[in-house]
Amino acid sequence: MLLDGLNEAQKGAVEQTEGAMLIIAGAGSGKTRTLTYKIAYLIEKGVSPFNILALTFTNKAAQEMKERITNLVGPSAMQIWMGTFHSVFSKVIRIEAQRLGYLSNFTIYDTNDSKNLLKAIIKDFSLDDKIYNKSFVQNRISAAKNNLISPVAYKQNVQLMQEDESCGKKYLSDIYIEYNLRLRRAMAMDFDDLLFNMNVLLRDNPDLLLKYQEKFQYVLVDEYQDTNYSQYYIIKKLSARFKNICVVGDDSQSIYAFRGANIQNILNFQRDYKDAKVFKLEQNYRSTQNIVNAANSLIEKNVGKIKKNVWTSNVQGDKITYQELSSDKEEASYISGQILKRISYQGVKHSDFAILYRTNQQSRAIEESLRFQNIPYRIFSGLSFYDRKEIKDLLAYFRLVVNNYDDEAFIRVINFPARGIGETSIGKLRIFASENNISLFASAQRAKEMSSDLRCANKIEDFVTMIKTFSLNLQQEDAFTLGSQILAGSHIIKFWKEDEDPGSDNKIENIEELMNALQAFVDSEEDAILDELTGEEISLKNKTLDVFLQQVSLMSETDRQEEGNEDTVSLMTIHAAKGLEFPYVFVAGMEENLFPSVLSLGSRDDLEEERRLLYVAMTRAEKELFLTCAQARYRNGQMNFNDPSRFIDEIDSQYLNGAIAKQDSIKPYKQEETFKPKPHLTKLNSSLPNPIGGTPVKDLGSFALGMRVFHDKFGSGVIKELEGKGDDTKALVVFDNAGEKKLVLRFAKLKKQE
DNA sequence: AGGTACTTATAGAGT
DNA sequence: ATAAGTACCT
Numbered sequence: 001m002l003l004d005g006l007n008e009a010q011k012g013a014v015e016q017t018e019g020a021m022l023i024i025a026g027a028g029s030g031k032t033r034t035l036t037y038k039i040a041y042l043i044e045k046g047v048s049p050f051n052i053l054a055l056t057f058t059n060k061a062a063q064e065m066k067e068r069i070t071n072l073v074g075p076s077a078m079q080i081w082m083g084t085f086h087s088v089f090s091k092v093i094r095i096e097a098q099r100l101g102y103l104s105n106f107t108i109y110d111t112n113d114s115k116n117l118l119k120a121i122i123k124d125f126s127l128d129d130k131i132y133n134k135s136f137v138q139n140r141i142s143a144a145k146n147n148l149i150s151p152v153a154y155k156q157n158v159q160l161m162q163e164d165e166s167c168g169k170k171y172l173s174d175i176y177i178e179y180n181l182r183l184r185r186a187m188a189m190d191f192d193d194l195l196f197n198m199n200v201l202l203r204d205n206p207d208l209l210l211k212y213q214e215k216f217q218y219v220l221v222d223e224y225q226d227t228n229y230s231q232y233y234i235i236k237k238l239s240a241r242f243k244n245i246c247v248v249g250d251d252s253q254s255i256y257a258f259r260g261a262n263i264q265n266i267l268n269f270q271r272d273y274k275d276a277k278v279f280k281l282e283q284n285y286r287s288t289q290n291i292v293n294a295a296n297s298l299i300e301k302n303v304g305k306i307k308k309n310v311w312t313s314n315v316q317g318d319k320i321t322y323q324e325l326s327s328d329k330e331e332a333s334y335i336s337g338q339i340l341k342r343i344s345y346q347g348v349k350h351s352d353f354a355i356l357y358r359t360n361q362q363s364r365a366i367e368e369s370l371r372f373q374n375i376p377y378r379i380f381s382g383l384s385f386y387d388r389k390e391i392k393d394l395l396a397y398f399r400l401v402v403n404n405y406d407d408e409a410f411i412r413v414i415n416f417p418a419r420g421i422g423e424t425s426i427g428k429l430r431i432f433a434s435e436n437n438i439s440l441f442a443s444a445q446r447a448k449e450m451s452s453d454l455r456c457a458n459k460i461e462d463f464v465t466m467i468k469t470f471s472l473n474l475q476q477e478d479a480f481t482l483g484s485q486i487l488a489g490s491h492i493i494k495f496w497k498e499d500e501d502p503g504s505d506n507k508i509e510n511i512e513e514l515m516n517a518l519q520a521f522v523d524s525e526e527d528a529i530l531d532e533l534t535g536e537e538i539s540l541k542n543k544t545l546d547v548f549l550q551q552v553s554l555m556s557e558t559d560r561q562e563e564g565n566e567d568t569v570s571l572m573t574i575h576a577a578k579g580l581e582f583p584y585v586f587v588a589g590m591e592e593n594l595f596p597s598v599l600s601l602g603s604r605d606d607l608e609e610e611r612r613l614l615y616v617a618m619t620r621a622e623k624e625l626f627l628t629c630a631q632a633r634y635r636n637g638q639m640n641f642n643d644p645s646r647f648i649d650e651i652d653s654q655y656l657n658g659a660i661a662k663q664d665s666i667k668p669y670k671q672e673e674t675f676k677p678k679p680h681l682t683k684l685n686s687s688l689p690n691p692i693g694g695t696p697v698k699d700l701g702s703f704a705l706g707m708r709v710f711h712d713k714f715g716s717g718v719i720k721e722l723e724g725k726g727d728d729t730k731a732l733v734v735f736d737n738a739g740e741k742k743l744v745l746r747f748a749k750l751k752k753q754e
Numbered sequence: 755a756g757g758t759a760c761t762t763a764t765a766g767a768g769t
Numbered sequence: 770a771t772a773a774g775t776a777c778c779t
Contacts, residue, residue: 057769058769059769084769085769086769087769110769111768111769130763135764191768191769192769194769195769255767256767256768256769258766258767258768259767259768259769358766358767359765359766359767360766360767361765384768415755418755418756420755420756421755422755422756423755424755425755456755553769554769555769556768556769573766573767573768574767575766575767575768576767576768597766597767598766599766600766613767635765636764636765637765
């Protein structure tokens with residue numbers, strides 16, 4: 001019988017098929033399993049896979065779930081629409097593009113493209129790019145889009161306009177307007193547009209609303225705690241007709257507020273859907289009692305959350321190890337030492353270990369140590385394959401061929417490899433383009449009629465002709481064939497072969513890897529879900545370059561990873577570790593200002609998110625968990641000193657080994673309650689005074705040569721030299737017991753003695 | 755126009 | 770520490 005392997009709570013959640021329901025799934029409680037069986041159960045009950053929509057957090061998760069369901073109910077499972085919000089709805093938008101005034105070969109701009117575009121606009125508006133920092137502007141626009149605030153609505157919103165004005169950015173709304181205009185001119189959408197425009201489609205086209213409501217009779221959403229308002233609204237509308245909406249999540253694992261996720265979506269679900277049934281999965285099958293209890297004791301410190309009692313009947317296990325080390329280097333070698341010890345004496349595999357950290361830059365020291373010890377490792381995320389220059393260049397050629405209006409792609413390749421079209425000429429094209437409100441490519445096509453003479457008009461014409469020739473073949477050739485022609489026509493390989501730099505061989509290998517991916521895409525089986533739509537839809541099943549590009553733009557680094565058969569240690573950020581589990585887990589960098597991040601200290605909501613992040617990290621571990629802290633760490637080229645993370649104190653010490661009671665270090669975190677209220681748009685107030693580096697600058701001028709000072713770690717000593725001034729003052733201190741140290745006063749927290 | 759040398763911004767998680 | 774931007778030279 002299908003449901004025999006499930007516990008009572010899981011079974012209940014599976015058997016409730018109709019109506020609205022919320023499944024609160026604690027860490028390690030078999031959530032994926034439950035969801036898998038639930039979908040299989042629906043199909044077995046006679047629901048057509050065509051009528052099921054399942055939204056997951058990564059494409060990889062979707063793929064794995066599909067495979068499992070296929071194992072349970074057979075190949076019809078391949079017909080389920082399953083994937084991330086972005087990938088599923090980008091397909092819908094592709095199909096219905098005309099309703100939005102787009103063609104289906106529109107480009108998806110990634111964050112980088114967005115920022116470049118914003119930079120150009122800020123420059124064109126003659127605004128100060130320090131005040132109008134492109135990352136800030138991008139965040140603000142993204143937040144607006146995620147809250148379904150259009151440029152016009154933004155301008156009419158008194159509160160938003162006042163916020164902008166009060167921080168000296170009154171033209172932000174104008175930038176937003178221009179940004180959207182230029183996106184449209186480039187026939188491009190950014191990530192947020194995919195969701196925003198899906199909402200527009202459903203709002204403005206009653207026939208389409210009905211069509212997709214009829215199609216998606218059963219809507220299931222995984223990781224519901226990490227959905228934003230735009231996503232919330234899409235599924236609300238889609239499920240309004242049949243009212244079969246099942247959301248699964250854990251409010252304690254909500255870690256994407258920075259990206260617009262709204263934890264209220266899950267907290268308010270019952271208010272929103274009055275008849276909603278609630279199921280709680282509370283038994284943890286993953287971790288030892290010590291790990292579960294320790295994680296519980298931490299997350300208890302959060303105020304806003306749904307009551308639940310996560311427990312386990314697993315063995316008690318070892319206590320969690322907390323280890324302070326003197327530096328990031330020591331921390332790294334401690335970790336590799338612990339790994340080596342377990343591998344040589346206990347026959348544990350490399351792949352049983354994960355090293356998790358808050359920020360990507362922490363991987364460096366750890367990598368060095370692992371390499372030194374010959375421990376095989378694999379780093380997830382970091383500089384993604386698709387972020388590499390050589391890959392982006394070639395993809396830009398592809399993009400321009402697929403969509404001639406794609407201005408960001410045009411800028412990237414018009415003179416790469418160098419073909420004698422310089423800044424001056426490109427500037428003239430830009431002006432012509434904005435005067436006539438056309439794309440750069442269209443301007444290039446009309447180079448001859450431009451008033452100012454273009455000395456390189458012939459070269460531009462050659463380039464245009466080349467791209468156009470490829471474009472003509474877009475629907476005739478498969479992605480690999482056309483891609484190879486473009487690669488040859490671009491002379492990119494020739495460029496890297498002639499390049500002296502030793503890194504260029506690797507670049508060529510990467511390009512070859514991309515070509516392999518193209519070949520694999522062409523050879524792959526047709527995606528059955530694309531076959532299913534009938535009527536006026538364009539064909540999505542061709543293995544052409546445009547389809548490849550759309551797939552690739554929404555692929556994350558974790559989606560890309562092959563099923564790793566290699567036996568390696570995994571290194572990744574905690575965010576990337578969401579949903580994974582490992583027998584042995586190290587969480588590195590348990591320090592104030594790093595974890596919790598210095599940027600989170602300004603609000604309780606942000607701090608609670610950091611706490612949930614640690615909760616996620618801890619609950620990845622099955623058998624053994626290590627938390628490490630480095631007293632000194634290189635950051636931004638400078639040595640940095642931080643206290644151990646406040647979170648260490650928050651974990652009940654009975655589950656912890658190695659915690660050192662701090663005698664006299666003062667921890668001023670009791671001020672939690674004094675945080676200022678947040679405006680309703682997440683992150684929209686992050687422009688408020690927030691000094692880079694975070695630590696308030698104290699009176700650094702009060703130290704003098706020969707003065708006796710005290711340092712928390714190094715003890716007493718005498719200042720031998722002082723150099724630099726202001727923020728950068730450094731002191732050479734001769735410590736009584738710790739030798740000479742050069743300290744940055746801003747970080748070192750030196751105290752005067754006597 | 756293209757390349758090199760110096761300057762300066764940026765260092766939070768990622769679809 | 771590093772990437773990206775600018776100034777200047779060939």
